[in-house]
Structures are given as C-alpha cells and as structure tokens.
Amino acid sequence: MTANTTAHDRIRTGKEYLAGLADGRRVHLAGRLVDDLAHDPATEGMAGFLADLLDAHRPGEGLAADDGQPLAYSLADSPAAVHARGRAFARIARLSGGLLGRSPDFVATVLTAWAGAAGHFGAFQDNVRAYWKLARDANLVLTHAISDPPGDRHLGPDARGETQTLRSVRTTAEGVVVRGAKMLATLSPFADELVVYPFRPLTEAEADQALCFAIPVATPGLTLYSRPSYAATPADDGPLASRFDELDAVCRFDDVLIPWNRVFIHGDVETANNLRPGTGMTAYAWHQSAVRAWIKAETVFDLADRCAKASGRDRQQVVRQQLGELAGIAETLRGLVVAAEAGAHQDEFGHHTCQSVPLAASGMLHARLYPRAVELLQQIVSSGLVMHPVAADEDPGSAAHAFMRTYFAGAGVDGLAHGRLLRAAADLTMNRFGTRQVLYERLFLGPPDAFQAKFYDLFTQHRDSRESVLDDLDR
Ligand SMILES: Cc1cc2nc3c(=O)[nH]c(=O)nc-3n(C[C@H](O)[C@H](O)[C@H](O)COP(=O)(O)OP(=O)(O)OC[C@H]3O[C@@H](n4cnc5c(N)ncnc54)[C@H](O)[C@@H]3O)c2cc1C
Known part of the structure; x- marks a missing residue:
C-alpha cells in the first residue's frame, strides 16, 4: 500500500x-x-x-470517514462522531426510503x-x-x-x-x-x-x-x-x-x-x-434502526401527500387530518432520534453512544406506528390503490394509453406519472411486499408486547428522580 x-x-x-x-x-x-x-x-x-x-461509500458522500472507513463501523470518540454516524445511517436509509x-x-x-x-x-x-x-x-x-x-x-x-x-x-x-x-x-x-x-x-x-x-x-x-x-x-x-x-x-x-x-x-x-x-450493543443497533424508522415514516408521508395532491383529495378536511397524523408519526420518530443523539455520552466501555431510552421508545412505538401509517396511506389513496394505469399503459402504442393519460391526469402530473405514484402506494398497502413490510416492523424487536414491558423497566430505571405533585398527597 x-x-x-x-x-x-x-x-x-x-x-x-x-x-x-x-x-x-x-x-x-x-x-x-x-x-x-x-x-x-x-x-x-x-x-x-x-x-x-x-x-456510494466513496469520499464526500457522507457514508465513510475521511480515511475511507464506513461510518457504520466507527467507534465514536465524541458526541459529534455519534451524530456523524447517525447522518450516515440517514443517507443510507434514504436510498431505499427506509x-x-x-x-x-x-x-x-x-x-x-x-x-x-x-x-x-x-x-x-x-x-x-x-x-x-x-x-x-x-x-x-x-x-x-x-x-x-x-x-x-x-x-x-x-x-x-x-x-x-x-x-x-x-x-x-x-x-x-x-x-x-x-x-x-x-x-x-x-x-x-x-x-x-x-x-x-x-x-x-x-x-x-x-x-x-x-x-x-x-x-x-x-x-x-x-x-x-x-x-x-x-x-x-x-x-x-x-x-x-x-x-x-x-x-x-x-x-x-x-x-x-x-x-x-x-x-x-x-x-x-x-x-x-455486556457490550452495550443495543444503543448502537437501535440508533441505526431508529433513524431508518424515521426515514421510512417520511417516505410514507411523502407518498401519501403526493397521491393526495395529484388527485385533489388533499382538499378534503378528513384527508388533511390523516396527512397530519402521518406527519406527526414522522416527526415523533425524528424527534426521538434528535433526543437520543442530544443525550450522546461516553458509555462504560469508553466510547460515545446515544442515550438509549429514546431509541427504545422509537423501536417500541414504530412497531405500532408503521402499521398505522400504512393504514392511513390506504385510507388516503383509497380506490386509487386498485384503479390506476399499469406499466403497459405507458407504451404510446397501447390501447388504453391515451385514455389513461388524460383520465388520471392530476394536479401537476399527467395520468401516467400519477399511475406510478399509485402503484408505489399499492406496493406498500396491498401486496405481499407491503404486508411483509408491516410484519417486519411489528416484529423488528421481537414480540411487541414483550418489548413494551421491557421498555417500562428501562424507562423507570433511567428516569431522573424528581419531585412529583403526587408526593404532596402524602403530606
Ligand atoms: C419479515 C421478518 C423478518 C425477520 N428477520 C429476521 C432476521 O433477519 N433475523 C432473525 O434472527 N430473525 C428475524 N425475524 C424473526 C423475528 O425476530 C421473529 O418473528 C420474532 O422474534 C417473533 O418470533 P415468532 O415469529 O416465532 O413469533 P412467536 O415468538 O412464536 O410469537 C407468536 C405470537 O405471540 C406473541 N408473543 C410471543 N411472545 C410474547 C410475549 N412474551 N408477550 C406477548 N406476546 C408474545 C408474538 O407477538 C406473536 O404475535 C424476522 C421475522 C419477520 C416476520
């Protein structure tokens, strides 16, 4: 060398x-x-x-350090290094929408x-x-x-x-x-x-x-x-x-x-x-998975938002409420990553890691919020999930091309581009790929109910002792 x-x-x-x-x-x-x-x-x-x-791990893409080593393999010596690792996870997750x-x-x-x-x-x-x-x-x-x-x-x-x-x-x-x-x-x-x-x-x-x-x-x-x-x-x-x-x-x-x-x-x-x-591995692994959960929630929001705008359904109050809930899911998951990274500290093994309680909260909530996000996507896109142009309609020579292009034309998109959005939404809500994604997130940390009980223990162990108004009841 x-x-x-x-x-x-x-x-x-x-x-x-x-x-x-x-x-x-x-x-x-x-x-x-x-x-x-x-x-x-x-x-x-x-x-x-x-x-x-x-x-994509080439220099300048944010996935590797200056010395060329992938950031996912980096042991952090400062909170800034933990943050850099988190941004690398986010860039990787964005390549597949999580x-x-x-x-x-x-x-x-x-x-x-x-x-x-x-x-x-x-x-x-x-x-x-x-x-x-x-x-x-x-x-x-x-x-x-x-x-x-x-x-x-x-x-x-x-x-x-x-x-x-x-x-x-x-x-x-x-x-x-x-x-x-x-x-x-x-x-x-x-x-x-x-x-x-x-x-x-x-x-x-x-x-x-x-x-x-x-x-x-x-x-x-x-x-x-x-x-x-x-x-x-x-x-x-x-x-x-x-x-x-x-x-x-x-x-x-x-x-x-x-x-x-x-x-x-x-x-x-x-x-x-x-x-x-004995290794503190969950704080490392959950950092990656919490970042991915946040990016995935943003993907579902973006898809629902684009579909709603293309069809004009975003003008209905109920759809705007559903989009608001989806946005809230994405923002909750993002906020938990921010909280975990803000709490980065040196662990008992001498390296810097995230605070694990917000990461565990993200994992626990994501097992429920992702299925809910998919349900909202299904409600927002509704009949568009089954009625849309198929790939063959993109061929100008096909019998349905001209009709599909105009019938599905929406705000800012022609019918065929609208069809591509609807087929992506169908992928996440209707077929085996989408339902497997739901199952994957449900079981990502093992049985979700069991994880909730573990989170209860983690939360109570790490909670700052603080005075509560409830203490006054005994006085
Ligand atoms: C798409 C997908 C990808 C996966 N990828 C991997 C992978 O890469 N590597 C890997 O090793 N494993 C992987 N798994 C396995 C995953 O970890 C298990 O599915 C999960 O731990 C649950 O185990 P199980 O499916 O055998 O269900 P079981 O443990 O048999 O549970 C059956 C049902 O009982 C519930 N349950 C079980 N125990 C409890 C409890 N204590 N409290 C409350 N409810 C409970 C469960 O929630 C579930 O609904 C994957 C699973 C899926 C579906």
Whole structure:
C-alpha cells in the first residue's frame, strides 16, 4: 500500500461484490437453486442496489470517514462522531426510503459495539476485534440469524422427536461443528457473511446453543431456504417491490465447521445471555434502526401527500387530518432520534453512544406506528390503490394509453406519472411486499408486547428522580 492509499481504495467496489455472489452459495428460492443472484431475474434488482450502496461509500458522500472507513463501523470518540454516524445511517436509509430493513449498516453497528467492548468475549476477544476490522475494511454485506425455530420453542424437542435449533455438536482442532437451523435471516441470500448469536435467554442445559460466530454464506454445509421473491413482473408494476425485496431465508447448518478464529462465544451461557448489556450493543443497533424508522415514516408521508395532491383529495378536511397524523408519526420518530443523539455520552466501555431510552421508545412505538401509517396511506389513496394505469399503459402504442393519460391526469402530473405514484402506494398497502413490510416492523424487536414491558423497566430505571405533585398527597 502506498502512502497515499486510503481505506477507500481498498474497499470493494459494487462490481466486485456482484462477482462475489457466484461463490457456490446454496440458496433455494421458490423451490430451485439459484446459480448467480447477480444475474437471476428474481434477485438482480436487489443485488444491483447493494452494489450501488457499496459504491456510494466513496469520499464526500457522507457514508465513510475521511480515511475511507464506513461510518457504520466507527467507534465514536465524541458526541459529534455519534451524530456523524447517525447522518450516515440517514443517507443510507434514504436510498431505499427506509424500506431495506436489513441494510448492511445494521449488523455493522452490532460488530462495532462488540469490538468496542471485546473484553466481554473473554478468550475469544481477539477474534471479535479481528473480525470487526476485516468486515470494516471490506465493507462486508452482513446479516444476522438469531431467532430459533418455532417448533423447538413452542413444542419442545420431546414432542417433535428431535431438536432443530442450531447447536454445537463437537469440536475439532480446526473449530466448532454446528448443526440445526436458525428460523430466519433477512437479506441472507445477498449477504457476504452471516453473523449468528442467540436471541432468547438460554438455560445452563442449553449450553450447546450458546454460540456466537460469523461465517461466509458460501460455507460448505450451510443452505438457505428463501421465501419467493415479491418482485413484480413487469418490474414497473411494483416499483418498490421490484427494487427493495431483500428476501428472508431459513438457515440450515448441516454439520458446518466454524473455524476457531470465527468463534466469538462457545458453550458459555452467561456470556451469551449478557451479550446485550455486556457490550452495550443495543444503543448502537437501535440508533441505526431508529433513524431508518424515521426515514421510512417520511417516505410514507411523502407518498401519501403526493397521491393526495395529484388527485385533489388533499382538499378534503378528513384527508388533511390523516396527512397530519402521518406527519406527526414522522416527526415523533425524528424527534426521538434528535433526543437520543442530544443525550450522546461516553458509555462504560469508553466510547460515545446515544442515550438509549429514546431509541427504545422509537423501536417500541414504530412497531405500532408503521402499521398505522400504512393504514392511513390506504385510507388516503383509497380506490386509487386498485384503479390506476399499469406499466403497459405507458407504451404510446397501447390501447388504453391515451385514455389513461388524460383520465388520471392530476394536479401537476399527467395520468401516467400519477399511475406510478399509485402503484408505489399499492406496493406498500396491498401486496405481499407491503404486508411483509408491516410484519417486519411489528416484529423488528421481537414480540411487541414483550418489548413494551421491557421498555417500562428501562424507562423507570433511567428516569431522573424528581419531585412529583403526587408526593404532596402524602403530606
Ligand atoms: C419479515 C421478518 C423478518 C425477520 N428477520 C429476521 C432476521 O433477519 N433475523 C432473525 O434472527 N430473525 C428475524 N425475524 C424473526 C423475528 O425476530 C421473529 O418473528 C420474532 O422474534 C417473533 O418470533 P415468532 O415469529 O416465532 O413469533 P412467536 O415468538 O412464536 O410469537 C407468536 C405470537 O405471540 C406473541 N408473543 C410471543 N411472545 C410474547 C410475549 N412474551 N408477550 C406477548 N406476546 C408474545 C408474538 O407477538 C406473536 O404475535 C424476522 C421475522 C419477520 C416476520
């Protein structure tokens, strides 16, 4: 490396990422093995988007620091550095309108927290630091698989006859051999690597499930069973679904060898159960997700507003009230990010992070506010969600072209441009892409009711002790 070489010169290009997808990974998609995700009609749109995202980490775009390192991987030494990281999350989220739930900056934040508190991993701490550096230097596309199969959680191994949950089955001189499945990993078909760690608290009897590691998706023995793509055909009939379907897949490990240098926790229930408080990782990860929630709410507002203006429905008082509620949702989520960043402080591990209470409030509220935002979008756009020009009507030679162009013409838009807005609104409200987005946000932090109870504890623990007028009742 010459003296003038920056980290940016070493970071992979989008082209290199796309070429790397043909690495022998086993991805089943709707019943078939996909040869090359970069060139398969069902996946090339998403792969291309991720390639563009990697290329957007060039200097001056606000996604990487002056030395070329992606900001999502930065350990902050000041409140200003926390703020800069937040602006990078916002820029990334805006590229997909917040619709890419598992953009790679999310797991980057998890690794960064782990590296900043690597002592938590005891004998494996050097592995954690080395992997964080490797991921940062290559700007890896990462996702995580943490949830366990529902059968084991709800029926138990006895009723099913066998255990499905991912567990360690033996160790060798080379590493740990793991077997079983993780329920779901969003984006995994497109990821370079999969980061695995536990989601629920484990008992001592489940020490074989106390695992944390990272491996390439193309590791022998790992198979991903993806749900079908929700991309529309033709793509312009589902303009959002065709660009931002990140896929979700079951991850099956068939005696997969995890090399020792990629093992971060093995068999240590206490370290696994304390992973979150022991590394402060939630303040990092929730910062990214709170920013994305705010940007996504703005996307829904903008779409509803444009549709309402195009059709003139914005002149109805009830629609203006609904738009006001949508604006309030976006502003609430933005305000929680501002509050969290304003409270940035040095944490117990010596790095600066956001105040976590507003971030947790954002996560808890977003699980309810996003479904409400989609409901409002549906009410505002109403019949336009089903009655609109389709992509084929854009062809001047089509029989319906002239009629659609004039019939749907609105304030400041011709009928075909109006049709594109309405098809985007239908994507978010009517089809599998949109309803999956609702489910994703509902369950982003696990079961939402359970998270509300956790928030109650967090809020009361962190609340300033202050005098209350209620104290006077005892006097
Ligand atoms: C689109 C999507 C993407 C996902 N992406 C990922 C991913 O990338 N990686 C990953 O590891 N996981 C992922 N998940 C899994 C997600 O974490 C789980 O769906 C979530 O934790 C809930 O688990 P479950 O679906 O098995 O429901 P269950 O836990 O079986 O719950 C069933 C129902 O009971 C409710 N419930 C459960 N426990 C409680 C409780 N204590 N209090 C109140 N209600 C409760 C739930 O809210 C739910 O309605 C994803 C899920 C979806 C839907």
